Amino acid sequence: NMGAMENKGLNIFNTSCVLADEEYTTDAAIMRVQSVIAHEYFHNWTGNRITCRDWFQLCLKEGLTVFRDQSFSEDLQSAAVQRIDDVAVLKSHQFPEDAGPLSHPPRPDHFVEINNFYTATVYEKGAEINRMMSTLLGKEKFRQGTDEYFRRHDGQAVTVEDWVAALSAGSGVDLSAFLTWYNQPGTPKLEAKGEYDAAAQTYRLSFKQSLKAHPKYPNLKAVPIPVALALFNAKTGEQYTLQSESLFVNGVKDGVYLFDQDEAAIEFTGVTEQPVVSLLRNFSAPVNLVFDYSDEELAFLIQHETNGFNQWQATQTLLERILLEDHSADTYIQAIQSTLPELVGRDPLLASRLFDVPTEGYLGSRIDQNYAPADIHVKREALLNRLAQELGAFWKDTYLTLDPDLQKEFSLAMGVRALKN
Ligand SMILES: [Zn+2]
Structure with a gap:
């Protein structure tokens, strides 16, 4: 039932995670196929050659391998958009799991049936712990740490402690405090x-x-x-x-x-x-x-932030305020208008995502009291109409100039298709 399985010498795939054709497969499905194949391939080292001492260590192989497949996908397309999508999965699956009765540490200390532990927390939060250590160390030191892990443990069955110890020794930075993330639940x-x-x-x-x-x-x-x-x-x-x-x-x-x-x-x-x-x-x-950002600061970040994820995050915070707190849409529209022309040429996929108007379901989840779905629907439709009026001319011009068939790289063609749609 899972996507695939990294059995040594004979990976097993769900057909939806291995069969694709540029003629009839969607861009999203091709990205999924590439990431699952990469994931199982990476497991040859982080899973098979170095394996888990016991089932409690499941996040040792899954957290690290998910982080590796996410990094691989970031290299294949807009890195910012890959991160936006990975964080969306984390926030829509792992955060609610961690906030509810099934909340558990990435490395659980007990279980009844291990099949129930193939969870968002073990996979996605496990990946985030590795990403945090990688963010702290930087690419070069993180690589020195992983080299040390493979040098020490090739052919062994190990634990999360062994991983963190090897990463610390190889990078020269004591990371033992990160074990707390593995051992306790909650966001x-x-x-x-x-x-x-x-x-x-x-x-x-x-x-x-x-x-x-x-x-x-x-x-x-x-x-x-x-x-x-x-x-x-x-x-x-x-x-x-x-x-x-x-x-x-x-x-x-x-x-x-x-x-x-x-x-x-x-x-x-x-x-x-x-x-x-x-x-x-x-x-x-x-x-x-x-x-506590002001609307003006968020508009500033939409225009000047060089990290694409935070640029996008600023649009989301601003749009949520427009829809839930009746803030004016002018600030968002002006910021978008001054940002788009440059971004369309540089990262069309990211440009397409700056119009991610939060869904009615998400907006509903942000309201504690007096949730009136019809009101949210009306406000959201009004905002979409306003955007159509203000940006219609620019969108039409952009649409007519974009041609995915003229792009040299698959990732750019994909971005252009997304922006056109
Ligand atoms: Zn896996």
């Missing part, structure tokens, strides 16, 4: 606040993390959260080079702050103008972020 809430001091030219970000109490896990601990972040000059739109000793690597534009306490703060110096901060770039940790 952390990450609250952040920013404060700019114009006289001192400093910007201070304070963070707080919390987890809902869990009846079976009374001793929940703070987890290490790599917060990928950037500061932009609000006047010029340029990205600051970050200056702070608290950064994992100081003096870079794309920074990572490892937040691993209940509460902590980081201060940046040399911030000459009021900054706009972009937090949790590329969704660098599986948490619920709370940060």
Whole structure:
């Protein structure tokens, strides 16, 4: 019933995950086939040659192999859109699982029937833990860590602890605190606040993390959260080079702050103008972020953020406010109008996603009280009409100039088809 199975020497596939033809298969189905084949192929090392000591370690092979197939797919198409889709799966399947009665750690400590543990938490959250360590280390050090893992354990049956120990030894960075992510359930809430001091030219970000109490896990601990972040000059739109000793690597534009306490703060110096901060770039940790952006700051990020995922996230936050809190749609429309012409040529697939107007079902899930489906329907239709009126001429021109058959690369042809549709 699953997509496929990595049996050594004879992978077994569901036909929908292995048969494709450019003439009649949709782009989404071709991407799915490529990712499943990659996944089973990658299992030759992370699953077969190095296997799990016992069933409790299922996320050792699945979390790592899902992270590898996600990274592979990011190389094949718009990396931002691949991340958008992977985060959508995480938020629509794993977050609800972790918020409900079936909540469990990525590495469970007991089970009745292991078949019930092929869950979103074991697969998707397991992949996120590996992504967090990779985000912190950077590509080169992460590779040194995986090389050490294969060197030490080829032909063995091992545990999550062995993996984290090899990654630490190979990269030279102690990652043992990440074991907490494997051993406890729940989606952390990450609250952040920013404060700019114009006289001192400093910007201070304070963070707080919390987890809902869990009846079976009374001793929940703070987890290490790599917060990928950037500061932009609000006047010029340029990205600051970050200056702070608290950064994992100081003096870079794309920074990572490892937040691993209940509460902590980081201060940046040399911030000459009021900054706009972009937090949790590329969704660098599986948490619920709370940060009080103004509509103008979100519009700024739509126009200036260089990380495609956070650019998209800014559209989603703004659209949700328009639909649920009656904010004006003008800010969103103006930001989109100034962003699209350049983006259409560079990343047509991402351009197509900046019009992801949240579904009625999703909007309903964001309302605690007085949920009136008919009202949401009316508001959403009105917004779609408004977009059609404001952007109709631009859309028509763009539609007529786009031709997927003229694209040299499959990924660009795919983006052009998506944007046309
Ligand atoms: Zn697998």
